[in-house]
Amino acid sequence: MNYKKAREHMVESQIMNRGILNEKLLEIMKQVPRHLFVSKSMISAAYDDHPLPIGHGQTISQPYMVAIMTDILELKGDEKVLEVGAGSGYQAAILSKLAKKVVTVERVKELAERTKKLLKKYKYENVKVIHGDGTKGYEKNAPYNAIIVTAAAPKIPNKLIEQLAENGRIVAPIGPRWHQELIRIKKTNGKLEKDYFGGCIFVPLIGDD
Ligand code: SAH
Secondary structure: HHHHHHHHHHHHHHHHOOOOOOHHHHHHHHOOOOOOOOOOOHHHHHHOOEEEEEEEEEEEOHHHHHHHHHHHHHHOOOOOEHHHEOOOOOOHHHHHHHOOEEEEOOOOHHHHHHHHOOOHHHOOOOOEEEEEEHHHHOOOOEEEEEEEEOEEEEOOOOOHHOEEEEEEEEEEOOOOOOEEEEEEEEEEEEEEEEEEEEEEEEOOOOOOO
């Protein structure tokens, strides 16, 4: 399989065709080797238009979902980003090329360890992987200019809103177990403004908040 060709095709047919025209993001999605983040048995499906299992009942998100969530975070390059739900590490790898620093939190220890090794091996050096409960954010590196939650919750955990910097953005799938709405919250002068970006389905965010 020619992975580079598969990536170009993925970006053109699944992402550009659905209206995402953020050139820098498209270029990075053409470069980041998604097949290295899925399990060996899934490699031939790595560039297909759907999520894939990554073990422990979790999934790597559909490429388009990674694209739209990243696009609406509106990264300029100088941000500190928090991701809740590291999973395979693919989303974190994409973010690492568009921001200054990425902290990604994962509650499943085996996934956190695997992702940490993988990101180190492939030299995504500005990503820190933390094993823990991301519903509490990660106080140590707060505040964050952007926060992305890649698991579904009925509402945005309060700690994440607290750890969001002024002018920061949170992107998250919010709603019940089998249907959520992709939302973005912006914090301006301490006030929160909400925008909606359509329906989606994510695995649940499991935490105390
Ligand atoms: N962004 C991932 C996809 C993640 S799937 C990728 O690119 O592959 C959602 C992930 O969120 C799962 O790995 C799940 O274990 C994790 N998760 C669920 N609840 C969590 C919590 N409270 N804190 C951190 N991670 C959590």
